[in-house]
Amino acid sequence: EPEVTQTPSHQVTQMGQEVILRCVPISNHLYFYWYRQILGQKVEFLVSFYNNEISEKSEIFDDQFSVERPDGSNFTLKIRSTKLEDSAMYFCASTLPFGVTTNEKLFFGSGTQLSVL
Amino acid sequence: GNSVTQMEGPVTLSEEAFLTINCTYTATGYPSLFWYVQYPGEGLQLLLKATKADDKGSNKGFEATYRKETTSFHLEKGSVQVSDSAVYFCALRPSGAGSYQLTFGKGTKLSVIP
Numbered sequence: 276e277p278e279v280t281q282t283p284s285h286q287v288t289q290m291g292q293e294v295i296l297r298c299v300p301i302s303n304h305l306y307f308y309w310y311r312q313i314l315g316q317k318v319e320f321l322v323s324f325y326n327n328e329i330s331e332k333s334e335i336f337d338d339q340f341s342v343e344r345p346d347g348s349n350f351t352l353k354i355r356s357t358k359l360e361d362s363a364m365y366f367c368a369s370t371l372p373f374g375v376t377t378n379e380k381l382f383f384g385s386g387t388q389l390s391v392l
Numbered sequence: 393g394n395s396v397t398q399m400e401g402p403v404t405l406s407e408e409a410f411l412t413i414n415c416t417y418t419a420t421g422y423p424s425l426f427w428y429v430q431y432p433g434e435g436l437q438l439l440l441k442a443t444k445a446d447d448k449g450s451n452k453g454f455e456a457t458y459r460k461e462t463t464s465f466h467l468e469k470g471s472v473q474v475s476d477s478a479v480y481f482c483a484l485r486p487s488g489a490g491s492y493q494l495t496f497g498k499g500t501k502l503s504v505i506p
Contacts, residue, residue, distance in 0.1 A: 308491075308493075315498075317498045318483075325491070380438045382435075386435060
């Protein structure tokens, strides 16, 4: 089965530093997502991205966050100035547009564990 | 707003035991409901889904029925195996949503012992 690939699997950074989390979605997918899970908490939606722009975002996704598809294969999440509370597992996901097939589903990567010290 | 509540874990069962993981939701209209599974070191994978009331999703021996009257989508399996050890997430997608902005529960860790 095709896979969403995320790098790195673990990232450690100092508070106030910028981090970029990288994802390679499945090649023919057009919708891209970031979710995160703080330890012991729910998996939370951050943002969806379609046609080179943000289509939806949650209240968590403030000005410190940005997403980009810099080329035809990568999808990145940037946190400009990390805070302690940004420590979480970040999941990238992708899918075909809703309604293209009757059996569409969301494919997740294995996640990047971000630790902010 | 939308929310999903699932039973707290961890859950430890012996092999061949019966599994139930409770999930209830709050949402307007008729959301789509999902169970995702996360095996150690891997990403979340869709286990099963149901898109309308009374639908039953099933996969790999797991089942869940969309109950509108009780706003529930409980996951069941008649006989668990050691390989079912994982974290299970219940999730919903709002009705009419054009993308996969999912609302998840906290996850329930299942450990199956031989």
